[in-house]
Amino acid sequence: MSSRQVADDLSARIRDGEYPPGSRLPSLRELAALYSVSVSTIQRVMVRLDERRLIVASQGRGTYVVDDLPQ
Amino acid sequence: MSSRQVADDLSARIRDGEYPPGSRLPSLRELAALYSVSVSTIQRVMVRLDERRLIVASQGRGTYVVDDLPQ
DNA sequence: AGTAATTTGTTCGTATGTATC
DNA sequence: AGATACATACGAACAAATTAC
Numbered sequence: 532m533s534s535r536q537v538a539d540d541l542s543a544r545i546r547d548g549e550y551p552p553g554s555r556l557p558s559l560r561e562l563a564a565l566y567s568v569s570v571s572t573i574q575r576v577m578v579r580l581d582e583r584r585l586i587v588a589s590q591g592r593g594t595y596v597v598d599d600l601p602q
Numbered sequence: 603m604s605s606r607q608v609a610d611d612l613s614a615r616i617r618d619g620e621y622p623p624g625s626r627l628p629s630l631r632e633l634a635a636l637y638s639v640s641v642s643t644i645q646r647v648m649v650r651l652d653e654r655r656l657i658v659a660s661q662g663r664g665t666y667v668v669d670d671l672p673q
Numbered sequence: 674a675g676t677a678a679t680t681t682g683t684t685c686g687t688a689t690g691t692a693t694c
Numbered sequence: 695a696g697a698t699a700c701a702t703a704c705g706a707a708c709a710a711a712t713t714a715c
Binding site: 629630631645648659660661662663664665 | 698699700701702
């Protein structure tokens with residue numbers, strides 16, 4: 532599974548409210564297990580979501596859905 | 603140097619015409635050497651530029667600046 | 674109050690796979 | 695066939711934040 536596919540899936544889940552604004556996403560390791568891909572791939576996924584302004588990552592804390600989704 | 607810093611720098615160079623539309627960017631290894639970062643970081647940089655619709659990567663060929671830059 | 678341990682994101686380095694030349 | 699190039703995987707080390715003691 533490619534980083535773009537996973538990014539699109541996660542983006543959709545965020546849009547659908549499965550991960551609402553302000554909530555914390557599963558950790559990179561957890562997401563890797565969820566999607567059966569490597570942590571490296573999930574890192575590229577997170578970079579995509581970051582560029583899409585959907586998440587904000589914080590070292591040591593976790594990755595959070597932004598308060599105000601674009602559009 | 604972070605992947606976002608490198609991505610911002612490369613984006614600016616593309617915008618400035620240093621890497622014009624249709625041209626091929628240096629290879630991942632070359633870029634890694636240019637910015638004194640690892641190839642892994644450059645890969646995340648490329649994902650950012652891909653999300654910004656500035657480049658198109660082609661396996662086995664290289665990474666090219668898109669013909670029509672956004673905006 | 675303070676420090677050690679844990680968690681989590683970030684970067685690094687290497688190896689393997691796939692595609693192109 | 696061989697070399698080059700991007701894509702994914704894996705493991706390790708690092709840095710920042712939190713938790714446990």
